Amino acid sequence: MNDPCVEHFVQYLEGEKNASEHTISNYLIDIRQYCEIVWGEEATAPFKWKEADRFTARKFLVFFQKLEMAPATTGRKLSALRSFYRFLLREEYVEHNPFSGLNLPKKGSYLPQILSTTEVVRLLDAPAKYNEQQVLTNNPKIKIWREYMVARDAAILELLYSTGMRINELVKLPEEGIDLLSGVARVRGKGKKERLCPLGSPAERALTNNLQLRENVWLLEGKRDVRSPVFLNKSGGPITARSIERMMKKYVLFCHLNAELTPHSLRHSFATHLLDAGADLRSVQELLGHASLSTTQIYTHVSVERLKEVYQLAHPRA
Structure with a gap:
């Protein structure tokens, strides 16, 4: 994007956060979308990051809500911009983070697609x-x-x-x-x-x-x-x-x-089948490479749902 703040942010992601190319690419996509929504598609770098306020951040959120984008996707984009502005604030490029007081959209209950x-x-x-x-x-x-x-x-x-x-x-x-x-x-x-x-x-x-x-x-x-x-x-x-x-x-x-x-469904199936067979959650977390145990816990909900299905089909008074 040829913006010095963005270039510095990429260096930070690579050097301090050890982020992957995929993660950095997603950040850049979200930041580029933010620039297009706030300053228009014709705007060029360097961008006026200091001018953004909570109404600007809200405009970014509303844009994706009008597109009826999934709450998880919208939440990820807001988190990306919040992290970007947190970095700008730390480096004294801006005086406040317009995304700090913006609540993330509530995620609906989601259970991954798995195979038996x-x-x-x-x-x-x-x-x-x-x-x-x-x-x-x-x-x-x-x-x-x-x-x-x-x-x-x-x-x-x-x-x-x-x-x-x-x-x-x-x-x-x-x-x-x-x-x-x-x-x-x-x-x-x-x-x-x-x-x-x-x-x-x-x-x-x-x-x-x-x-x-x-x-x-x-x-x-x-x-x-x-x-x-x-x-x-x-x-x-x-x-x-x-x-x-x-x-x-x-x-x-x-x-x-x-x-x-999708191919990711095999990853979901791998985790669910391990838990169904008695594997402990910590081991499954390590095998999946999840940083947080809470990410792995969704598969316990999947297993419970499968038990409910079996119960409904098999129990005479279900």
């Missing part, structure tokens, strides 16, 4: 079954790619469910972060914090198959990426989060599952 254990099995088996229904081909290049794609997609789905990692953590997972002998993956999560995620046996087998068949794709493309991405796209480069979302949508529809399910 039976649905998880159907989804994890989907890549192989989907491929069986494809038209046979004698083209060696297409055959090699299809063979790898089945192994890759199966490994991605297995890894998401086996570890509960976020999709952005998965696409950035380097080959050296996977230890198949010890059965763990070293994941770098939010705030660049590292954690170890245990791998289940099916995930280990799927990853091994993916890595073996990956070599055929590199030979096919005549190149090898020096960064050695674990999962490749059709060009032999690293697969993106958006590609994984499209891939899962394809298999969700193929399995006739809820169309709203």
Whole structure:
């Protein structure tokens, strides 16, 4: 944005807060939207941060409320601007924080979308079954790619469910972060914090198959990426989060599952199934990489809701 205050704020996020690229990008999007709403889309840096007051902050809130944006999204944007102005106040760029007295919108009750254990099995088996229904081909290049794609997609789905990692953590997972002998993956999560995620046996087998068949794709493309991405796209480069979302949508529809399910639903399912099986909340918190236990506690509510469903279906006087 070429604004000295914003540039200083980014340095603060990188240096003091150790924020990820994704987090910084979200901050910049929210700050840019704020500038456009307050000063107009044609306004250019440097911006007059000192001129903002509580009415300006309120204008920012009302703009998103009129769009009927989810309270959680609006709340995140307000928190971003509150943090930005808190930084400006600390560095004496401004004399007050216009967002300090603004209440965040109340969040509605939200329970994440999860799959049952039976649905998880159907989804994890989907890549192989989907491929069986494809038209046979004698083209060696297409055959090699299809063979790898089945192994890759199966490994991605297995890894998401086996570890509960976020999709952005998965696409950035380097080959050296996977230890198949010890059965763990070293994941770098939010705030660049590292954690170890245990791998289940099916995930280990799927990853091994993916890595073996990956070599055929590199030979096919005549190149090898020096960064050695674990999962490749059709060009032999690293697969993106958006590609994984499209891939899962394809298999969700193929399995006739809820169309709203996303890769993050496997993370939700991972946590819920662990708690259903008796895992303690602190352990699940560590496995998910949550900084706060309160974030993990939503899965206890999911488990209670599942118990209620079972009760309603099974009890004669429910």
